Amino acid sequence: EAQVTQNPRYLITVTGKKLTVTCSQNMNHExxxxxxxxxxLGLRQIYYSMNxxxxxxxxxxxxxxxSRKEKRNFPLILESPSPNQTSLYFCASSHxxxxxxxxxxxxxxxxx
Amino acid sequence: SQQGEEDPQALSIQEGxxxxxxxxxxxxxxxxxxxxxxxxRGLVHLILIRSNEREKHSGRLRVTLDTSKKxxxxxxxxxxxxxxxxxxxxTDPEGNQFYFGTGTSLTVIP
Numbered sequence: 001e002a003q004v005t006q007n008p009r010y011l012i013t014v015t016g017k018k019l020t021v022t023c024s025q026n027m028n029h030e031x032x033x034x035x036x037x038x039x040x041l042g043l044r045q046i047y048y049s050m051n052x053x054x055x056x057x058x059x060x061x062x063x064x065x066x067s068r069k070e071k072r073n074f075p076l077i078l079e080s081p082s083p084n085q086t087s088l089y090f091c092a093s094s095h096x097x098x099x100x101x102x103x104x105x106x107x108x109x110x111x112x
Numbered sequence: 113s114q115q116g117e118e119d120p121q122a123l124s125i126q127e128g129x130x131x132x133x134x135x136x137x138x139x140x141x142x143x144x145x146x147x148x149x150x151x152x153r154g155l156v157h158l159i160l161i162r163s164n165e166r167e168k169h170s171g172r173l174r175v176t177l178d179t180s181k182k183x184x185x186x187x188x189x190x191x192x193x194x195x196x197x198x199x200x201x202x203t204d205p206e207g208n209q210f211y212f213g214t215g216t217s218l219t220v221i222p
Contacts, residue, residue, distance in 0.1 A: 004154075033209075033210070035212070040214065041214065042200065042212050042213055042214035042215055043155075043200065043212035044212075045209055045210065045211070048208070048209060050208060056208070058209060088152065090154060090155070092155075097142070097204045097208055097209070097210065098142060098143060098204075099160070100145060100157035100160055101145075101147075101155070101157060101202075101210065102157070103154035103155045103156070104154055105153060105154045106152065106153065106154055108152075
């Protein structure tokens, strides 16, 4: 089954404790991206990747890192999480930006 | 921001009625897409319309695109309670990023 798998689904952590949210797709997509969703603000793009070893900043990259060492995986790293990074995060992928995005189920992150 | 904006923010209708929501954007685009989100879940793609298309249909969905007005509309005909969700438009003005609006929350009352 074609899917984007995100883990974990829920995560509670404390300020400053490094964490990684994993994202994997099984559709051989070149394009992958991360979004955060906050009430009243819609989805905002954090980082995106057009292919392996190619990553670019989105609208809200501060405080986040990503890597794309393999085509299928695109982890989101928070080196030193802060409470303002409490949000619902989504990973998504597509063949190209001219095609539809497939979304993961989301990760609800709470930073205390 | 190049983000699209949906209008209205919230819409409540009776089952069987049609629901129309609009999306406006700021710059020229390659494509415009509509997505649906059920309460906190991942977004699901509904329909993609290219900049050289004016109208597209998919089942009970009808999407129009007016590039001169930089706007799009999504019509859901004969709505059902299961259509209750948030609906988002997404644009790709530069061809390498997607920009989502803040969404329209649709409630269909049985």
